Amino acid sequence: MTRRERWIRKVLAAATFVAAAIPLAILIFMALLARPLFTTLPLLDLLTGSWDPIRGHFGILPMMTASLTLAFTSLAVAFPVSLGCAGLIYGLAPWTVAVPLRRLVQIMTGFPTVIYGFVGVFVLVPAVRHVFEAGSGRCLLSALIPLSLMITPTMTLFFCDAFAAVPRETLLAAAASGADAVQRFVWVVIPSAGKGLVAGTVIAFGRALGDTLIALMLAGNAAQIPSSLLDSARTLTAHIALVIAADFRSLEFAFIFLCGMVLYALTACAALYAWKIRTGIGKDAA
């Protein structure tokens, strides 16, 4: 190893160390700032209680329920749509459709969420209020529609990559046994791309969970456990955005760091799962 190589190796090692240390430091930082909460209230109350700071209740459960409900339902909507779009782009549609569709999807990945939120406030919320006649129209449903729209492009592009990675030989074998394009897609491409599909879904889940503005502007933010999609609900991220202006010594302020830790843990789980799936792909190839 030359001196230059050794030097490069050192720099890279330092960069890796910093990159690994920062997320850890963030977690420690959040734990330190949330500490007044842990020393004042039992952990069980924090995790299962309701949010009513005036009466001394600091519970994260309503927000966690809202966040997970919103993330899973928007995935449930976005997954089939993304799969369909990716299939069309992959080759089920003629190129006159597939190419513009791919461009559209690529453009949509860059849409700022505040645009969805803004349109949602003036178009979707009144529409939901009018159609369902339940409450103000600010509810999980009003948030999940634009949220699905937001995560669909990312998912679609991920799926396209997964489909493109299916080996040519497999496809040729399927074609040789008489399968047409749709049959090949459904019975060969989708199963072969399975792990890529899961990975794309997990990434989209992380985005849905982490979105703040759509939920804050459209979901209604009532700190209650929602019992239907037409209920007003407050996500973890929206809660952080709502309370961040609070005074810095209050338990309310400490609580937003607990929200941060829970979000951190949830997204870390999703990321680790995606990583496990992806390394699984590598093992198959080897």
Added chain:
Amino acid sequence: MRVRRGYLLISVFLWVLATASGACADSFEAFRGLEGTLKISGGTAHIPVMQTLAQEVMRRYPAIRITIAGGGSGVGIKQVGEGLVDIGNSGRKPTDEEIAAYGLKLYRWAMDGVAAVVHPQNPVRALTVQQVKDIFSGKIMNWKDVGGPDRAIHVFTRDEASGTREVFWKKALDKGAIRKDADVVPSNGAMKTAVATDPAAIGYMSVGYVDESVRAVILDGVEANVDNVQSGRYPVARGLYSNTKGDPSPLAKAFLGLLYAPEGQAVIADKGYIPVTQ
């Protein structure tokens, strides 16, 4: 039409912000030659005004640092009294005991009135305090029970960190309950959008924010307008105070002076409060 109105609101807001920060340098001259750190803490309602002014001061005079923390009125009074901060903000007048014990000097620089608001098309123009309490607690769920159309009431409230919520909760709701399923919006601006786009909505906001897109409800026969807040006839109101221990330091004095100067008053009005002259 509604979208356009929202757009207009944003542009007006940006315009006010731009003119407020680009105002002539006269009152900022008081900071010339000063340096060091000015520590402010206490009432959270004050923060928007203080932050805007502090940023402008720090932009013009980089040798000056201004830190602004919350803590609530009690904390503001306690910290300034114990000499931990230079200015302690409070959303209430410090008690005579507090003034005597700490030797506080009071600066009341704004009045804040909080009005219950409904959609302009809502035929309900006036409510009693009891009706407002019942609506927010969920005892009254339909507009027809207060003389309106047969339509469910959509209650909008603010988050617990909101000073506006605190005043309304204390002085209009008499610390009564607020429906758990009430929609929560993050700011006076968001409240205006929410109520202006929902004919069945009721919410509350700083009187300074009320315009023709929403209607302030007449409360127990008193209209919630700037004049009635100023005269004290409208009860859901309070003064915004900044307090110092004894005479203020030169830096604190310059900053408090700014609150009474045209630049400061423009920011105060812009943030939805009623400026008070010295």
